[in-house]
Amino acid sequence: MIMRPGQQLLLPANPLFIWFSLLAALMLNMLPLGRVPWMPDFLALVLVFWSVHQPQRVGIGASFVFGLFMDVHQAALLGQHAWSYTALSFFAITIHRRLLWFTVPSQALQVLPLFAAAHAIELAIRMLSGGVFPGWPLFLAPVIESVLWPLVSVLLLAPQRRAPDRDENRPL
Numbered sequence: 218m219i220m221r222p223g224q225q226l227l228l229p230a231n232p233l234f235i236w237f238s239l240l241a242a243l244m245l246n247m248l249p250l251g252r253v254p255w256m257p258d259f260l261a262l263v264l265v266f267w268s269v270h271q272p273q274r275v276g277i278g279a280s281f282v283f284g285l286f287m288d289v290h291q292a293a294l295l296g297q298h299a300w301s302y303t304a305l306s307f308f309a310i311t312i313h314r315r316l317l318w319f320t321v322p323s324q325a326l327q328v329l330p331l332f333a334a335a336h337a338i339e340l341a342i343r344m345l346s347g348g349v350f351p352g353w354p355l356f357l358a359p360v361i362e363s364v365l366w367p368l369v370s371v372l373l374l375a376p377q378r379r380a381p382d383r384d385e386n387r388p389l
Contacts, residue, residue, distance in 0.1 A: 227377040230271050234376055238263055239275070243283060247290050255357035260287065261305055261335055262362050265328055266369055268309035269316055280306035294346045301338040305331055325366040332359035 242263035250256065260283055267275035284299030291298070308331050309316075316327055336359050344350065 227374065230274070230377055232274060235267055235271060235274055238373055239267065239279070239283065243286060246287060254351040254355040255361065257358055257361040257365060258332075258335075261302060261332065262365060262369055263373070264302060264306055265309045265331060266366075266373055268306045269313040269328075270374075272310045272313055275306075276310065277303050277306045294342060294348075297339055297342045297346075300342065301335040304338055305335040308334065321367045321370045324370070325363045328366055329359060329363040332362045335359075 239260070242260040245259045264275065264280050264283065268280070280302040281299050284297075284302035285295070287293070287298035287302075288295050309328070312327070312331075316324055319327060333356075336355065340351075340355065
């Protein structure tokens with residue numbers, strides 16, 4: 218892959234770090250913070266990040282399983298989160314090559330429709346099953362998730378960054 222000018226060469230991602238970050242995001246979603254409609258879905262954010270950066274390791278199957286975990290935890294209709302996370306991962310993998318050409322702030326704008334679609338899928342399933350509308354603040358969650366995208370990008374790519382002047386005898 219041809220790199221953009223100024224883009225830093227990254228080390229390979231450690232699979233243990235990938236799965237640890239996904240489990241940490243799952244645990245963060247499971248904290249009893251008084252689930253309000255505008256609360257960002259940290260697991261969805263990390264799933265999209267790894268689906269974009271490591272689509273061979275984190276894919277649709279992992280998204281489905283994590284979605285089932287969230288369904289069971291929140292006592293939601295079984296498949297509500299699983300379906301939205303699966304669609305989110307599918308669309309993230311679909312645009313991952315194009316998305317990596319943008320700068321990180323531009324990526325945040327590009328993933329905003331993905332997060333909005335995932336929340337719309339969850340809301341549609343909830344409403345079709347007879348649930349109540351959680352309110353208009355629900356539409357703030359995708360915006361907050363896309364605002365958190367640059368922070369998540371910096372945090373999750375930090376272990377892969379090389380030192381700028383590590384050794385003058387090695388070209389990489």
